[in-house]
Amino acid sequence: MAKALVLTPRADDFPRWYQELINKAELADNGPVRGTMVIRPYGYGLWERMQQELDARIKAAGASNAYFPLFIPQSYLTKEAEHVEGFAPELAVVTHGGGKELEEPVVVRPTSETIINASFSKWVQSYRDLPLLINQWANVVRWEMRPRVFLRTTEFLWQEGHTAHATCEEARDYAAHIHRNVYADFMVNVLGIDVVLGRKTPSERFAGAVNTLTLEAMTGDGKALQMGTSHELGQNFARAFNTRYLSRDGTQELVWQTSWGSSTRMVGGLIMAHGDDDGLRVPPRLAPVQAVVLAVKDDQAVLAKVREIGDRLTAAGVRVQVDDRTDTPFGRRAVDWELKGVPVRIEIGPRDLEKGTALLARRIPGGKEPVALDSLAALVPEVLEADQTLLLQQSREWRTSRTSEVAGVGDAVEVAAAGGWARIPWAALGEAGEAELAAQGVTVRCLVTEDGAVPEADDAPGTVAIVARAY
Amino acid sequence: MAKALVLTPRADDFPRWYQELINKAELADNGPVRGTMVIRPYGYGLWERMQQELDARIKAAGASNAYFPLFIPQSYLTKEAEHVEGFAPELAVVTHGGGKELEEPVVVRPTSETIINASFSKWVQSYRDLPLLINQWANVVRWEMRPRVFLRTTEFLWQEGHTAHATCEEARDYAAHIHRNVYADFMVNVLGIDVVLGRKTPSERFAGAVNTLTLEAMTGDGKALQMGTSHELGQNFARAFNTRYLSRDGTQELVWQTSWGSSTRMVGGLIMAHGDDDGLRVPPRLAPVQAVVLAVKDDQAVLAKVREIGDRLTAAGVRVQVDDRTDTPFGRRAVDWELKGVPVRIEIGPRDLEKGTALLARRIPGGKEPVALDSLAALVPEVLEADQTLLLQQSREWRTSRTSEVAGVGDAVEVAAAGGWARIPWAALGEAGEAELAAQGVTVRCLVTEDGAVPEADDAPGTVAIVARAY
Numbered sequence: 001m002a003k004a005l006v007l008t009p010r011a012d013d014f015p016r017w018y019q020e021l022i023n024k025a026e027l028a029d030n031g032p033v034r035g036t037m038v039i040r041p042y043g044y045g046l047w048e049r050m051q052q053e054l055d056a057r058i059k060a061a062g063a064s065n066a067y068f069p070l071f072i073p074q075s076y077l078t079k080e081a082e083h084v085e086g087f088a089p090e091l092a093v094v095t096h097g098g099g100k101e102l103e104e105p106v107v108v109r110p111t112s113e114t115i116i117n118a119s120f121s122k123w124v125q126s127y128r129d130l131p132l133l134i135n136q137w138a139n140v141v142r143w144e145m146r147p148r149v150f151l152r153t154t155e156f157l158w159q160e161g162h163t164a165h166a167t168c169e170e171a172r173d174y175a176a177h178i179h180r181n182v183y184a185d186f187m188v189n190v191l192g193i194d195v196v197l198g199r200k201t202p203s204e205r206f207a208g209a210v211n212t213l214t215l216e217a218m219t220g221d222g223k224a225l226q227m228g229t230s231h232e233l234g235q236n237f238a239r240a241f242n243t244r245y246l247s248r249d250g251t252q253e254l255v256w257q258t259s260w261g262s263s264t265r266m267v268g269g270l271i272m273a274h275g276d277d278d279g280l281r282v283p284p285r286l287a288p289v290q291a292v293v294l295a296v297k298d299d300q301a302v303l304a305k306v307r308e309i310g311d312r313l314t315a316a317g318v319r320v321q322v323d324d325r326t327d328t329p330f331g332r333r334a335v336d337w338e339l340k341g342v343p344v345r346i347e348i349g350p351r352d353l354e355k356g357t358a359l360l361a362r363r364i365p366g367g368k369e370p371v372a373l374d375s376l377a378a379l380v381p382e383v384l385e386a387d388q389t390l391l392l393q394q395s396r397e398w399r400t401s402r403t404s405e406v407a408g409v410g411d412a413v414e415v416a417a418a419g420g421w422a423r424i425p426w427a428a429l430g431e432a433g434e435a436e437l438a439a440q441g442v443t444v445r446c447l448v449t450e451d452g453a454v455p456e457a458d459d460a461p462g463t464v465a466i467v468a469r470a471y
Numbered sequence: 472m473a474k475a476l477v478l479t480p481r482a483d484d485f486p487r488w489y490q491e492l493i494n495k496a497e498l499a500d501n502g503p504v505r506g507t508m509v510i511r512p513y514g515y516g517l518w519e520r521m522q523q524e525l526d527a528r529i530k531a532a533g534a535s536n537a538y539f540p541l542f543i544p545q546s547y548l549t550k551e552a553e554h555v556e557g558f559a560p561e562l563a564v565v566t567h568g569g570g571k572e573l574e575e576p577v578v579v580r581p582t583s584e585t586i587i588n589a590s591f592s593k594w595v596q597s598y599r600d601l602p603l604l605i606n607q608w609a610n611v612v613r614w615e616m617r618p619r620v621f622l623r624t625t626e627f628l629w630q631e632g633h634t635a636h637a638t639c640e641e642a643r644d645y646a647a648h649i650h651r652n653v654y655a656d657f658m659v660n661v662l663g664i665d666v667v668l669g670r671k672t673p674s675e676r677f678a679g680a681v682n683t684l685t686l687e688a689m690t691g692d693g694k695a696l697q698m699g700t701s702h703e704l705g706q707n708f709a710r711a712f713n714t715r716y717l718s719r720d721g722t723q724e725l726v727w728q729t730s731w732g733s734s735t736r737m738v739g740g741l742i743m744a745h746g747d748d749d750g751l752r753v754p755p756r757l758a759p760v761q762a763v764v765l766a767v768k769d770d771q772a773v774l775a776k777v778r779e780i781g782d783r784l785t786a787a788g789v790r791v792q793v794d795d796r797t798d799t800p801f802g803r804r805a806v807d808w809e810l811k812g813v814p815v816r817i818e819i820g821p822r823d824l825e826k827g828t829a830l831l832a833r834r835i836p837g838g839k840e841p842v843a844l845d846s847l848a849a850l851v852p853e854v855l856e857a858d859q860t861l862l863l864q865q866s867r868e869w870r871t872s873r874t875s876e877v878a879g880v881g882d883a884v885e886v887a888a889a890g891g892w893a894r895i896p897w898a899a900l901g902e903a904g905e906a907e908l909a910a911q912g913v914t915v916r917c918l919v920t921e922d923g924a925v926p927e928a929d930d931a932p933g934t935v936a937i938v939a940r941a942y
Contacts, residue, residue: 029590031540032547033577038590041535041605048536064512065519069502070579070610070626071563076503092542093567094579097625098614099560106504108541108565108579119500119509128798134512139541139610143569154568155541327599 006335009277014221019149021271025280025339028149035147035154039264042340045288046267047157051137053190053286054159054262057182061174063133063161068115070139071106076114079240083113086207090142092154108141113208113233113259116162117241124164124255126246131174132164132255150268151225151471158263164243164255171256172211172232176454178260179213179230187227191266192283192391193217193273194399195227196466198446199455201434206259210234213454216445216466218399219272222419224445224468227269228262272471273395280341281364283391284384290319291380292342294333296349298326306348309358309376316377318384338363343387344380348373364391403466409436416442416469426463434465442467477806480748485692490620492742496751496810499620499738506618506625510735513811516759517738518628522608524661524757525630525733528653532645534604534632539586541610542577547585550711554584557678561613563625579612584679584704584730587633588712595635595726597717602645603635603726621739622696622942629734635714635726642727643682643703647925649731650684650701658698662737663754663862664688664744665870666698667937669917670926672905677730681705684925687916687937689870690743693890695916695939698740699733743942744866751812752835754862755855761790762851763813765804767820769797777819780829780847787848789855809834814858815851819844835862874937880907887913887940897934905936914941 006024010017022028027043030036039047055065071094078084092108095101109115116134124132137159144154161178165171179197187195200212209231217225237243238254247253274281284290291313295306303324310322321342323333330347337345345361347368352358358376361368364387371379402420406412407428415422426447429437434444449455450462477495481488493499498514501507510518526536542565548555563579566572580586587605595603608630615625632649636642650668658666671683680702688696708714709725718724745752755761762784766777774795781793792813794804801818808816816832818839823829829847832839835858842850873891877883878899886893897918900908905915920926921933 029593031542032544032586032589033540033542036540036542038540039538041537044537045535047538064516066512066515067510067518067628069504069507069509070612071502071504071507073503089570091568091570092565094563095566096564096576097562098616099562105567115503118503122500141541145569157538 007277010220018271021275021279022149035144037149037153043267047264049286049288050266053186057186058135061177061182063135066134067136068112070109072109072115074105074107077107079114080208080237083208092141092143110140110142112160113237117237117243120164121241121243124243124245127166127248130164130166130245135159135161151265156264158261161260163258168256171258175213175230175232175258183215183228183262187215190285191270192388192395194392194396197454198448200446201444202458206231208236214446217269217273220275222402224470225269225272227266230260231258233257233259274391279339282341282343284343284388287343289321289342290384291344291346292321292323292337293346294323295326296330296347299350301353302348302350305353312377313380316381318380343384362387409433412467413440413442416467421466421468423464423466426465429465437467441469443470478748481691489742492746492750493620506615508620508624514738518735520757520759521737524657528657529606532648532653534606537605538607539583541580543580543586545576545578548578550585551679551708554679563612563614581611581613583631584708588708588714591635592712592714595714595716598637598719601635601637601716606630606632622736627735629732632731634729639727642729646684646701646703646729654686654699654733658686661756662741663859663866665863665867668925669919671917672915673929677702679704679707685917688740688744691746693873695941696740696743698737701731702729704728704730745862750810753812753814755814755859758814760792760813761855762815762817763792763794763808764817765794766797767801767818770821772824773819773821776824783848784851787852789851814855833858880904883938884911884913892937892939894935894937897936900936908938912940913938
C-alpha cells in the first residue's frame with residue numbers, strides 16, 4: 001500500500017517541504033513581528049541538546065561563559081570601520097526607554113565584538129591575563145529582509161566566543177582549534193553532517209575579521225549552508241578599543257583576537273541535511289528523544305509493558321519517551337514521531353505481547369521488524385550507534401555524488417543550478433570570477449587545499465574554490 | 472594579627488560592601504548603557520549552577536522549555552489593561568529596524584505573558600492539549616531608574632514559566648507546586664537560604680495576576696529581598712487573547728493560567744544573605760568550585776601533589792579547581808578565593824608535604840586546620856555537606872533573631888528601621904495600614920498563616936503580615 005503523502009516531496013518544492021516539515025513536526029512558528037520565530041518545545045529540545053554538546057566542547061577548549069548586555073551604545077559600533085559598515089543596514093535601534101526619548105539611541109546587539117572589547121580593555125592588564133577565553137550564549141538581532149525560519153531570522157539564538165591572545169600565532173591556532181575541535185567535531189560526530197572545512201574569500205569574510213574559517217553543509221537539494229564560522233580578528237578591534245597588555249618585556253602591546261559563532265541556524269541545517277519526504281531524521285547522539293515506545297492499543301497489559309520497556313531502556317542509558325496516548329489514533333501518532341525524526345520507534349500491541357515481541361522501526365534506514373521484547377535493552381543502543389554512523393555515511397555519499405570538478409565559471413554555474421557543488425581552481429577563478437558567479441546567484445562557499453585541508457592563506461598554491469548556491 | 476580589611480565592613484555601609492564585593496570577587500561590572508550589567512565568568516558560573524538546579528526541578532514539574540521572541544508588538548501589551556498599566560513606564564521601544572522607521576514600534580519584552588498567549592491561543596484546541604506547561608530561559612528589559620547590580624538592572628536574565636489548565640483548581644495547585652517544590656526546594660536546599668513563603672497583598676501583586684505567591688529572603692542588614700514569584704493569572708490573559716479549549720462536554724471554555732519567574736536577582740540575594748566582611752560564602756551544593764587546591768610555593772613536589780589531590784577530589788565527585796599560579800603571591804590568591812566564597816581551600820606548601828598534611832580552610836564556619844593528605848578525598852565531601860547544613864542553620868537563626876511580633880504600624884516601622892522584620896496581624900493592619908507603612912518606605916512583604924503556611928485567601932482569619940524595608 002502506498003503511503004499517504006504527509007509533506008510536499010522534496011523534489012517538487014524543497015523550500016515548501018522545509019516549511020511544512022517545521023510546521024508539522026512542531027519545531028517552530030513565525031512570531032508576530034516579521035522575521036521573528038517561536039521555537040516550540042520539540043525544536044527547542046533539539047537546540048538544548050546542541051547547546052549541551054557544544055558547551056562541553058567549548059569548556060574543554062578552555063573558554064568560560066559570561067554575559068554581556070543586549071544594548072550597545074550606537075557609538076561603539078562605529079569604532080571599527082568595516083564592522084559598522086557590515087552591520088549598519090541590519091540594526092534594530094531603541095530610541096525610547098522608561099517613557100522618555102533616549103539621549104543616545106542604543107542598538108540591539110547584532111554581535112558583541114564591540115561591547116566585549118570595551119570590557120576586555122579593562123580586564124586585560126598584563127600578559128598574565130592572557131589568553132582571555134570567553135563565550136556567551138545569547139540572542140542577537142539582525143533585521144532580516146528575506147526571513148526563513150531557523151536559517152535567517154531577525155532574532156536568533158547563538159553562542160559567540162571572543163578571545164584575546166598575546167601573539168598572532170596563538171590567536172590563529174585558537175581560531176583553528178575552535179573550527180576543528182569544537183565545531184567540526186560536533187557537526188560531524190554529533191549532527192552526523194559531513195561538513196567541509198574551509199576558508200572564506202576576502203569578500204565573504206566577517207566584517208572586521210582578517211580571516212574567516214567556515215563549515216559548509218550540503219542540503220538535500222544540493223545547495224550549501226554555512227553552519228558556523230571562526231574568525232581571526234587580528235588587532236582590528238584591539239586598536240579600536242585600545243585593548244593592550246604589558247608584555248614580559250615591559251612594553252605595551254595590542255592583543256590579538258578571535259571570535260566564533262554558531263546558532264539556531266544549525267537546526268535548519270539539520271533539517272535540510274537529513275530530512276526526507278516523511279519528515280526529519282534526527283541523529284541518535286543529538287536526539288532529545290532517541291526512542292519512543294508506543295502502546296498500539298488501550299490495553300492494560302500493553303500499557304504496563306510499554307512503561308516497563310521505557311524504564312528498561314532508560315536504565316540502559318537511552319533517552320526514551322513512552323507514548324501511551326491511546327485516545328489519539330495509533331497511525332496518527334506513528335506519523336507524528338516519523339515527522340519528528342525520532343531514531344527508533346518501538347510499537348507494542350496485544351498480538352505482539354502474546355508473541356513476546358515488539359515491532360522495531362528505524363527512522364534512519366527505514367523499515368520495521370519484529371524483535372524479542374527481552375532483547376530491546378541490549379539491541380536499541382546498538383541500533384542507535386549503527387544509525388548514527390549510517391547517517392554520516394549517507395551525508396558523505398550525498399555530498400560526494402553531487403560535487404563536480406569544473407574548469408570555468410560557466411560550468412560552475414551549471415553545476416550549481418542543477419543542485420550541486422563545483423570545485424574549481426581558485427587561481428583560475430579569482431575575485432573577478434567570484435564576482436561573475438555572484439551575478440548569477442552562485443557564491444564561493446570556501447577555499448580548500450587540493451587534499452581537502454584548510455589553506456594557510458588566500459593565495460596558497462593549489463587552492464580550490466567550492467562554489468554553490470546557498471541558503 | 473588582625474586581618475587587613477578587604478571590604479568596607481557590612482555594619483558600616485551595607486550597600487557599599489555589596490558593591491565592593493561584586494567588584495573584587497569579579498562577579499559583575501556595570502555595562503555602558505545605564506542600568507545594564509556585564510556578568511563576569513565567576514558570577515556567570517553561579518548563575519549557570521542556579522540554572523542547572525532550577526531547570527532540573529522545572530522539568531520534573533512537567534514543563535518543557537521553548538523560546539518566544541524578544542520583540543513584542545506594542546498592541547499586544549495593551550490587551551490586558553492592568554498588565555500594560557504596570558509595565559508601560561518601564562518599556563524599551565524599538566522604533567527603527569533595518570535602516571527604516573517601523574510602521575508599528577515594537578517593545579523589548581519586559582515579560583512574555585502577552586506574546587506567549589498569542590501562541591497558546593493557537594496551540595490549545597481541546598482538553599487533550601491541557602495542561603500546557605512551558606518554560607523559557609531568556610533576557611528581559613525593564614527600564615530601571617535606580618539600578619543596582621543583580622538586584623535591579625535594566626536587562627536581566629531569568630526563567631519564566633507559563634501554563635494553561637482546564638480548571639481554576641488545577642492552575643492554583645500548579646502555581647503552588649512551583650512555589651514550594653521548585654522555588655522553595657531550590658532556595659532552601661541548594662542556596663541554603665531560609666526563605667519565607669507567603670502570599671502578596673493585592674497592592675503588591677503582579678500586573679494582571681489574581682494571586683501572587685512569593686519567597687522572601689532576609690539580607691545581612693535585616694531587610695527583605697523577593698527571590699521569586701509564582702502567579703495565578705485566573706482567566707485574565709485567556710480573555711484578552713481568547714485562549715479557549717473544547718471541553719469533554721463539547722463546550723468552548725477559557726483556560727486558567729499561571730506564570731512564575733526567578734532571575735539573576737538571586738545572585739544578589741545569595742550575596743546579601745550569605746556574604747560576610749571577608750566576601751561571599753557560596754553554599755557547597757551551588758558552588759561551581761567547591762574546593763580549591765592551592766600550591767603555596769613554586770616547588771616541583773608541591774605542584775605535583777596539588778595536581779594529584781585535585782584529581783583525587785574530582786574522582787570523589789567534588790568540583791575542584793587547582794590553583795598553581797605561583798607567580799601571584801600566595802596571600803593574594805588566598806584572599807581572592809575567600810572573596811569568591813569557595814567553601815573549601817586546601818593549602819599545600821613544602822613543610823606541609825614533609826608532614827604529609829595540608830591546611831584545610833573552611834569558608835563557611837571560618838578557621839583552618841592541618842589534615843592528613845590521605846584523608847582529604849573522604850573528608851572534603853563530608854565537610855561540604857556539613858557546611859551546607861550550617862549555612863542554612865545560620866540563615867534561619869539570623870532571620871528568627873531579627874523578626875519581632877508587633878501590634879501597630881509605629882512599632883513595625885521601628886523594627887524595620889533597626890534592620891529587622893516585623894510580624895503584625897493583617898486584620899489589624901489592612902490596606903490602610905499598608906499605605907501608612909509605604910509612606911515610610913516599609914512594605915508588606917507577604918502574608919502568612921499563624922503557623923507559617925501560605926494563606927488560602929487575603930482575608931483568611933489569623934493571617935499575619937510580614938513587613939520590612941526591602942531591596
